Amino acid sequence: MSEQTITEPQEYTIPRPDISHLVTEDDTPVDNLFSEKQMRLLADSLFNGWSGPSDGRSFVAMTNVGLYYGLRTPALVPDLLLSLGVTPPADPAPKENLSYFVWEYGKAPDLVVEIVSNRVGNELGDKLLDYALAGVGYYVVFDPFQALGQERLRVFGRRVNSFVEIDERWLPAVELGLTLWEGPYENWPPTLWLRWVDKKGRLIPTGAERADEERQQREALLAKLRERGIDPENL
Numbered sequence: 001m002s003e004q005t006i007t008e009p010q011e012y013t014i015p016r017p018d019i020s021h022l023v024t025e026d027d028t029p030v031d032n033l034f035s036e037k038q039m040r041l042l043a044d045s046l047f048n049g050w051s052g053p054s055d056g057r058s059f060v061a062m063t064n065v066g067l068y069y070g071l072r073t074p075a076l077v078p079d080l081l082l083s084l085g086v087t088p089p090a091d092p093a094p095k096e097n098l099s100y101f102v103w104e105y106g107k108a109p110d111l112v113v114e115i116v117s118n119r120v121g122n123e124l125g126d127k128l129l130d131y132a133l134a135g136v137g138y139y140v141v142f143d144p145f146q147a148l149g150q151e152r153l154r155v156f157g158r159r160v161n162s163f164v165e166i167d168e169r170w171l172p173a174v175e176l177g178l179t180l181w182e183g184p185y186e187n188w189p190p191t192l193w194l195r196w197v198d199k200k201g202r203l204i205p206t207g208a209e210r211a212d213e214e215r216q217q218r219e220a221l222l223a224k225l226r227e228r229g230i231d232p233e234n235l
Contacts, residue, residue, distance in 0.1 A: 031117045032117055034115075034191075035079060035115045035117060037185065037186065037188065038142070038193060039063040039080055039115070040063070041185050041194075041206065042061075042063070042194065042195075043061050043062075043063050043080060044206045044207055045195065045196050045203075045204040045205060045206045045209075046059075046061045046082070046196065047061065048205070048206055048210055049196075049204040049205035049207070049209070049210050050196065050204050052084075053084055053174070053175045054175060058086065058087045059082060059083060059084045059085070059086070060082075060083050060086055060088050060100075060105075061080065062080070062081050062100060063079060063080050064077060064078075065077070065078075065081070065099055066099035066100065067081060067100045067102075068099055068102065069102045069108060069133070069135065075099065076112075076127070076130055076131065076134060078109075078112035078113060078114060078131075079112075079113050079114055080112065080113040081100060081111070081112045081113075082110055082174060082176075083100070083105060083108075083109040083110055084110050084174060086105045086106070107135075108136050109136050109137070110136075110174050111136070111139075111140065111174050111176075112131055112136050112138070112139055112140065113141075114139075114141050114142070115142050115144070115194075116141060116143040116144070116145070116147050117147065118147050119147055119148065123141045124141065124154075128156065128163055131163070132162050136158065137157070137173055139163055140155050140156075140178065140194075141153070141154045141156075144192060144194075152192070153169075153178065153194065155168070155169065155178065169197075170199060175199070176196050176197075176204070177196065177197040177198065177199065178195070179195055179203075180192055180193070180194060180195070181193050181195040181203065
């Protein structure tokens, strides 16, 4: 009986699609100062005040970054996107890491936010349809200056292959809620902002707010110690 040669199974690597024709940055500035600060506020509180979903999944939040869901489809550029269960690339330099390519991350974003500046963006028309085609879970439209109508905040949830407007402001699939809040942020006076909240309606703090809360808690603890005749410096 002749000996049979056993060959090891070969590993096959699926080649990455050619994205050389895609524009990942065009140096176009944001449309106004309010939008720029509002984007930063949303991202700031996610990174500094939110621990992520309860199941421990990681997340990415990006502002003003291209979202590609097809090789021959123009990029969408949401003011903010949030995607759960994914991690940022270790090396941001390669072109495939410069934008949010759905095929690289393995999924569409769970949520996108658009901040309305005027009617040109067509946030309730073509953009709404495009984000539905991209597979986005929630589509949030914040219209601070009421350019599109009386409602400042509109939320759409994915239903099969389209969006349906929803009244709920708690979004269970991302474990985040939304609210309109008037107050100061950075060097701006009290202004109406779009903010994240937890399930109990409490604001997700920014980095500065979280530091201030920790300072107040520390000062309260020190005050209690002094009331009991304990010098904190001698502990």
